[in-house]
Amino acid sequence: MAQLNMVQAINQALSQEMARDDRVLLLGEDVGRDGGVFRVTEGLLERFGRERVLDTPLCESGIMGAAIGMAAYGLRPVLEIQFLGFTYSAFEQLFAHAARLRSRSRGRYSCPLVVRTPYGGGIKAPELHEESTEALFCQIPGLKVVVPSGPYVAKGLLLAALRDPDPVLFLEPTRLYRLLREEVPEEEYLVELGRARVARPGSSVTVVAWGSMLERVLKAVEGYDAEVLDLLTLNPFDSEAIIKSVQKTGRLVIVHEAAKTCGFGAEIAATVAEEAILHLRAPILRVTAPDVPVPLAKLIDHYLPDGQQIRSALDQVLQY
Amino acid sequence: MPEVLLAEYQIKRLEVLNEKGEADPELLPDLSEAQMWRLYELMLLARIFDERAVALQREGRIGTYPPIRGQEAAQVGSAFALTQKDWLFPSFREMGAHLTLGYPIPQLLQYWGGDERAQKVPPELNIFPFCVAVGSQIPHAAGAALAARYRRDPVAVVTYFGDGATSKGDFHEAMNLAGVFNLPLVFICQNNQWAISIPLKGQTASATLAQKAVAYGFEGVQVDGNDVFAVYRATRQAVEKARNGAGPTFIECLTYRMADHTTADDAGRYRSSEEVSFWAARDPILRLERFLEGRGLWSPEKREEVAAQATAIVDAGVAAMEASAPPAAGELFDEVLATLSPRQAGQRKVR
Numbered sequence: 001m002a003q004l005n006m007v008q009a010i011n012q013a014l015s016q017e018m019a020r021d022d023r024v025l026l027l028g029e030d031v032g033r034d035g036g037v038f039r040v041t042e043g044l045l046e047r048f049g050r051e052r053v054l055d056t057p058l059c060e061s062g063i064m065g066a067a068i069g070m071a072a073y074g075l076r077p078v079l080e081i082q083f084l085g086f087t088y089s090a091f092e093q094l095f096a097h098a099a100r101l102r103s104r105s106r107g108r109y110s111c112p113l114v115v116r117t118p119y120g121g122g123i124k125a126p127e128l129h130e131e132s133t134e135a136l137f138c139q140i141p142g143l144k145v146v147v148p149s150g151p152y153v154a155k156g157l158l159l160a161a162l163r164d165p166d167p168v169l170f171l172e173p174t175r176l177y178r179l180l181r182e183e184v185p186e187e188e189y190l191v192e193l194g195r196a197r198v199a200r201p202g203s204s205v206t207v208v209a210w211g212s213m214l215e216r217v218l219k220a221v222e223g224y225d226a227e228v229l230d231l232l233t234l235n236p237f238d239s240e241a242i243i244k245s246v247q248k249t250g251r252l253v254i255v256h257e258a259a260k261t262c263g264f265g266a267e268i269a270a271t272v273a274e275e276a277i278l279h280l281r282a283p284i285l286r287v288t289a290p291d292v293p294v295p296l297a298k299l300i301d302h303y304l305p306d307g308q309q310i311r312s313a314l315d316q317v318l319q320y
Numbered sequence: 321m322p323e324v325l326l327a328e329y330q331i332k333r334l335e336v337l338n339e340k341g342e343a344d345p346e347l348l349p350d351l352s353e354a355q356m357w358r359l360y361e362l363m364l365l366a367r368i369f370d371e372r373a374v375a376l377q378r379e380g381r382i383g384t385y386p387p388i389r390g391q392e393a394a395q396v397g398s399a400f401a402l403t404q405k406d407w408l409f410p411s412f413r414e415m416g417a418h419l420t421l422g423y424p425i426p427q428l429l430q431y432w433g434g435d436e437r438a439q440k441v442p443p444e445l446n447i448f449p450f451c452v453a454v455g456s457q458i459p460h461a462a463g464a465a466l467a468a469r470y471r472r473d474p475v476a477v478v479t480y481f482g483d484g485a486t487s488k489g490d491f492h493e494a495m496n497l498a499g500v501f502n503l504p505l506v507f508i509c510q511n512n513q514w515a516i517s518i519p520l521k522g523q524t525a526s527a528t529l530a531q532k533a534v535a536y537g538f539e540g541v542q543v544d545g546n547d548v549f550a551v552y553r554a555t556r557q558a559v560e561k562a563r564n565g566a567g568p569t570f571i572e573c574l575t576y577r578m579a580d581h582t583t584a585d586d587a588g589r590y591r592s593s594e595e596v597s598f599w600a601a602r603d604p605i606l607r608l609e610r611f612l613e614g615r616g617l618w619s620p621e622k623r624e625e626v627a628a629q630a631t632a633i634v635d636a637g638v639a640a641m642e643a644s645a646p647p648a649a650g651e652l653f654d655e656v657l658a659t660l661s662p663r664q665a666g667q668r669k670v671r
Binding site: 025051054056057059061062063064065066067068069070071072073074075077089092093096097101102103104105106107108109110141142144164165166194235236239240 | 448
């Protein structure tokens with residue numbers, strides 16, 4: 001089995017699905033000749049030709065809208081937006097149309113498109129290149145939000161997203177693109193959307209994380225009897241897995257790199273408060289970025305949650 | 321070094337039928353008398369439907385409604401050049417196009433009555449749901465045109481929007497995509513000269529809207545939007561061009577919104593009655609009647625007959641709309657996703 005990084009695993013998933021299904025087309029800025037700004041689509045233009053891999057003009061709203069029209073027509077477009085921060089100009093298309101088309105047309109049309117976009121901080125990139133505003137997209141009924149945390153799940157989740165009948169926002173943690181290598185089977189496999197994964201079993205505290213924070217959490221919890229859940233899909237999220245783990249451990253720490261207020265951790269905390277409060281032996285704690293704009297490189301280490309903050313939260317709930 | 325002239329452009333305006341109802345025989349489209357009469361029936365149907373919808377809103381039987389009065393030629397004439405296989409991406413003020421393509425009248429009224437089930441477009445039509453967010457439907461048409469070409473389908477993709485939409489980014493992004501990819505796409509702008517209270521000159525400094533196409537590298541033409549033959553002729557040419565792979569066209573139908581923006585608006589606050597009267601005298605239906613009369617086809621009695629038929633059709637539509645049972649609470653959840661999440665399924669169960 002080959003050791004692949006996340007870029008290679010995603011590339012393999014795209015390539016395999018394009019070979020299997022002629023409805024799958026790629027479009028985006030620089031996805032063709034250049035292979036994408038992170039080279040995720042490298043080689044696909046050469047393999048599938050200009051009809052299947054479209055280098056578009058620089059217009060995020062326009063290409064998001066075009067992908068919606070393609071999906072409604074019966075294709076399965078995969079749109080790359082170069083950075084999550086550039087989806088903001090396409091937000092109306094995603095919110096008002098992609099997520100609502102099935103509902104608004106009462107099932108006459110559907111919108112099976114995948115929007116892939118790198119997200120998250122810590123890559124020394126310019127402004128708006130390191131956003132982690134995933135929660136904004138989780139309040140859009142009709143849109144699924146998926147965040148892989150490594151090469152293996154990235155391939156399986158992307159194949160599942162590509163076969164999903166509804167629109168999926170696929171957030172690729174940029175910091176992990178080439179950081180981790182894992183064994184990735186050459187053959188196709190699906191990682192089911194909407195299911196969390198126990199990344200590390202434990203019994204005294206549950207830690208929920210996703211995306212690039214998972215790697216940081218797994219390092220931080222060494223020496224603790226912590227159960228780490230990798231959420232993988234934020235909407236719909238696997239509340240059952242979280243409740244089940246909290247019922248066992250009685251303690252919950254949520255770690256995300258987005259700002260705290262109305263971050264996705266709030267939804268998880270509220271759900272556990274509603275459904276499992278009597279199992280809790282300590283307050284639910286969130287380890288998050290502060291409520292400030294994502295800074296540039298010189299301040300990013302003061303912004304992103306670090307191992308010490310995670311361990312401090314663990315100590316707090318364990319000693320409560 | 322001398323300055324070099326890099327480009328020059330011309331914008332043409334197409335007129336076939338003048339206000340007296342006299343047609344230019346060279347430009348008159350190749351339509352049978354039966355087809356011309358059908359155009360008349362559809363325009364009158366659109367007018368009577370529209371008047372009824374406004375009345376229904378006033379009576380509290382439907383919700384806010386955006387009248388199409390004055391735009392019948394621009395809508396019927398353009399949609400008459402389409403087939404049911406073509407893809408249509410409307411805004412929200414093109415009910416004349418829907419009626420021309422055979423969209424069920426009860427569903428049109430049901431939508432404005434606040435019932436989303438009305439947007440389930442019949443399977444024989446490829447019409448997208450009404451789009452309320454101005455101009456945001458235009459990129460969808462670009463995507464459908466890309467898909468149609470990928471599938472080698474000999475269809476045209478048409479999108480409707482108003483003058484206000486030409487100020488929006490999505491319009492420009494879609495126009496640019498159409499030019500870059502040479503898409504089989506027809507942009508039909510209903511320039512009714514008012515976007516709620518903002519007149520055309522508050523929307524653009526361009527002399528015409530048609531010229532905007534020039535910047536994107538394809539043909540733009542202005543037509544007299546109250547001249548059903550001009551609209552039909554220009555649309556038919558553009559649609560054939562699209563089907564033949566010869567690229568996009570922008571058609572500006574210069575017309576006039578004779579009524580308020582919606583039933584919730586009072587246009588008297590921002591425009592003069594003289595202006596409205598000026599355009600009322602240029603009513604597109606009146607002009608077609610004069611033409612048909614000159615051909616010995618039309619008389620006031622014939623109008624009464626056509627109006628009576630249209631009224632009966634609309635009456636039946638209103639009755640069917642009002643006879644339909646209101647949606648059940650479970651409809652909130654239907655079709656939100658192919659498969660509801662466990663949380664959504666739980667929320668549905670308790671409603």
